[in-house]
Amino acid sequence: MAAAAICSLFIINKSGGLIYYKDYGSAGRMDTNDSLRVASLWHSMHAISQQLSPTVGCSGIELLEADSFDLHCFQSLTGTKFFVVCEPGMPHMDALLKVIYELYTDYVLKNPFYEMEMPIRCELFDVNLSQAVQKDRGAFLGR
Amino acid sequence: MMYMFNRNGVCLFYREWNRPLRTLNPQQDHKLMFGLLFSLKSLTAKMDPTSAEKGNLGVPQLPGQGCSFHSFRTNTYKLSFMESPSGIKIILVTHPRTGDLREALKYIYNLYVEYVAKNPVYAPGTPIKCELFNTNLDQYVRSIS
Numbered sequence: 001m002a003a004a005a006i007c008s009l010f011i012i013n014k015s016g017g018l019i020y021y022k023d024y025g026s027a028g029r030m031d032t033n034d035s036l037r038v039a040s041l042w043h044s045m046h047a048i049s050q051q052l053s054p055t056v057g058c059s060g061i062e063l064l065e066a067d068s069f070d071l072h073c074f075q076s077l078t079g080t081k082f083f084v085v086c087e088p089g090m091p092h093m094d095a096l097l098k099v100i101y102e103l104y105t106d107y108v109l110k111n112p113f114y115e116m117e118m119p120i121r122c123e124l125f126d127v128n129l130s131q132a133v134q135k136d137r138g139a140f141l142g143r
Numbered sequence: 144m145m146y147m148f149n150r151n152g153v154c155l156f157y158r159e160w161n162r163p164l165r166t167l168n169p170q171q172d173h174k175l176m177f178g179l180l181f182s183l184k185s186l187t188a189k190m191d192p193t194s195a196e197k198g199n200l201g202v203p204q205l206p207g208q209g210c211s212f213h214s215f216r217t218n219t220y221k222l223s224f225m226e227s228p229s230g231i232k233i234i235l236v237t238h239p240r241t242g243d244l245r246e247a248l249k250y251i252y253n254l255y256v257e258y259v260a261k262n263p264v265y266a267p268g269t270p271i272k273c274e275l276f277n278t279n280l281d282q283y284v285r286s287i288s
Contacts, residue, residue, distance in 0.1 A: 034189070041186050048179045049217055052172070054144060054162040054236060058219040066187045066212035085190060 005137045006096075007069060007085040009129075010035070011104070013117040014079035016043030020120040024133065042083065046073065062094075072097060080104075096136050103128050145280075147255070149268060150230025152177045156271045160284065180224060180232065187212045213245055227252055247287055254279050 011020035018039035023029050030038065046060040064071040070090060073083040074097035082097050082104070107125035108114055114122060147156035154173040167175065191210035214223040216239055223235045225248035233248050233255075258276035259265050265273065 030189075038186060038190060041182060045179060045183055045186065048175060049215070049222075051167070052176060052179065052236075053217065053219050054159075055219045056163075058217050061215050061217050064183070064187070064212055064215040066191070066210050068191055068210045069187075071190070 005087060005090060006133055007087075009085075009100070009133075010039055010042070010081075010083050011120065012039045012043055012081045012083075015117065016040050017117070019118065022126075022129070042073075043081065046075070046081065074098065074101060076101060092136075096132070099132050100129065103132060144236040145251075145284075146173070146176055146232075146234040146236075147271070148173075148177050148180075148232045148234075150232075151268070152181075153268055154270070155231075155268075158277075158280070160288075176234065177232075180234070183215070184211055184226075214243070223248060225249065225252065231255065247283075250283065251280065254283065 006024050008021070008023045010018060013019050016039065018036050021030075021032075021035045021039070049061045050058045060075055061073055063073070065088065068088065069085050070088050070093070071083055071085050072093040073081055074094070075081045082100055084093060084097060084100075086093060103125060107122050107128060108120055111122055114120070144159040144162055145156070146154060149155055152174075154177070157169070157173065187210050211226060212224065214221060216222075219239060221237050221239045221241050223237065223241075223244040225233045225245065227233075231252070233251055235244055235248065235251075237244065254276060255271075258273050258279060259271050260267075262273055265271070
């Protein structure tokens, strides 16, 4: 199994701007402009999907299944969205997204030098995030 | 609910069996649905981690070219999507815990071919008004729900 379990991670702020993008070695590596465009597109799609709901109380797309990848999205209560592109059928992505959210609150939001809604440039966040992803990948490949 | 669009965005068919909430008028609803799907397809083709070379966002994709999504799920509904090589898009909106509906969509496409495409009085690109298609579709949907 040469393919990486998780392909990439995006974090977008309340207004749809990309604040964090990390690629984990997939062939679909994007440059900055493309990742910004994709993030804004996703933000709009998420909002439109709420409008099209046949019942009340829709909170947007949580999972998108395509032929060669899955996309899991988690929206926090503040409107910040975390989404992960991964292999089809990967289990426990929701748990991973919650872990990433916890890391975000610990290393980014509690950082006194971090401005809200700005791109994330916190080393500790990067380090801990890589650890969490590696652990998840190890658990997946070891299965 | 079920929608069918052709490759130009004309809504060929719309049917609802259980829809408690309607936020927009039908025309807007159809346009919004088509727009959402068009953009999502473009997005999935661009985000595909397995293909190295991709077109730019916003370039219309031929049916079957590039990676396409087949379903997405929210907390209140699940949308299943299928596009035929001729550009006919079939969409089913169901309960969020529904399983994989790709086979069902293929079956509905077959129903379309049998009762609509082979119908000599049906003009392609116009809304579908074939009784046999409607009744068979209702029967099939009732049998799988």
